[in-house]
Amino acid sequence: MNAIFDNIFNSPYINEFTATQFLLLVICGLLVGLLITAFYTYRNEYSQGFVITLALVPAIVSIVILTVSDNIGTGIAVAGAFSLVRFRSIPGTAKEIGAIFMAMGAGLLNGVGYVGYAVLFTLIMGTAYVVYNRLDLGRTKDRREHQVLNISIPEDLDFSKEFDDILEEYTSSFRLTRVKTTNMGSMFRLTYDIVPRDPVKQKDMIDKIRCRNGNLEVSVSDIRDDMATL
Template sequence: MLNNMFQGIFDTDMTTVIAVPDFLLCVGCALVIGLILAGAYMYVTRYTKSFVATLAVLPAIVCVVIMMVNENVGAGVAVAGAFSLVRFRSVPGSAKEIGAIFLAMGTGLVAGMGYLGYAFLVAVILGGVTLLYNKVDFGAGKKAALYKTLHITILENLDYTGVFDKILKQYTKTYEVVQVKTTNMGSLFKLTYNITLKNAEEEKALIDALRCRNGNLEISVSKQETIIGEL
């Protein structure tokens, strides 16, 4: 009787109605998996409330969708097309966040197909590996500290073409001008370089040498900026 309440009006004899207890079991497991993944992401990573809340429910959402299109090839193709049109319009996202989303969707898909044990196993193993990689700072390396973005402010009457080349060659392995813009109503230029230091400990010496050349105007050195797509 309870299952009849959840039958669709377009059901046929070839359609298998998912039992309510099975449906609730899969969704419940997916929600628990979502909490595991969200907790793992929160443990050693900077996060926003909206992102981890979405991450916690995403496996359940995917699980429900997969259960609804089970054994229906046409609906499955339609859902795949709909997912391909989804764009996450939010603050710029990192590769780590995209990976977390794919992991949540993958575990939700496994749970939706009924493999609850494998879904938990995937969440625990891959969530644990993610925690481990973040804990040991995997991929950071010593070279990461050498990659910097340099901002130099100069007067408008100073020809910036090659003006700092001699200093940069002394303290950096490579350097490249990535942006030149005017500031302070055109009375100043702001140059932006991507540089690779020869020695991370010589950063202050580089700044002091540049200050003598740009008239002691503003100079800043920061972690090298990268362009990332919007999530």
């Protein structure tokens, strides 16, 4: 049992490595990436591009750490910056960033030769992820469906209480959460957090809002925990 968790290089500071050790790290990194991907895709929305990237990150991080193993601090810095390049242009959700960091952790363990610990870490964290999802950890106790209502209005419209009567009629609760200028400052976009009384009457609510905002854009979307960006 102890042999499973031994360092394949007998030291985290690797002066030289063989082709067999190199291939072992790559293969184990890919297997760990597939494990992490399997856990991440459980009861979760995802894109194919992100899933493929997530599956490759542990192997990539392992090789980065292997090639700069004489300076672990430099390796961690390089691997961290490299694995988060995706989030420079596309906002990452909390779950995506968490999955990336989990893949990085497994890749770091694998890269310094602790293959057994990398697999064990992946199994523990992946199991915790599945259990937390099953328990709906962090989900509000109020099971009513919250939604986001976006209303575009002209800049000369006083929006302070313009739509309150409509929202009181069609929602159980509503709250103005954001006001933003759009279209070079010629319009405002109002964002409300609402709880509809009857989803069937959503069109009636939108039609009444359009009569007030000059038939400008109105949108309603669901609030989902996994869309909270960092």
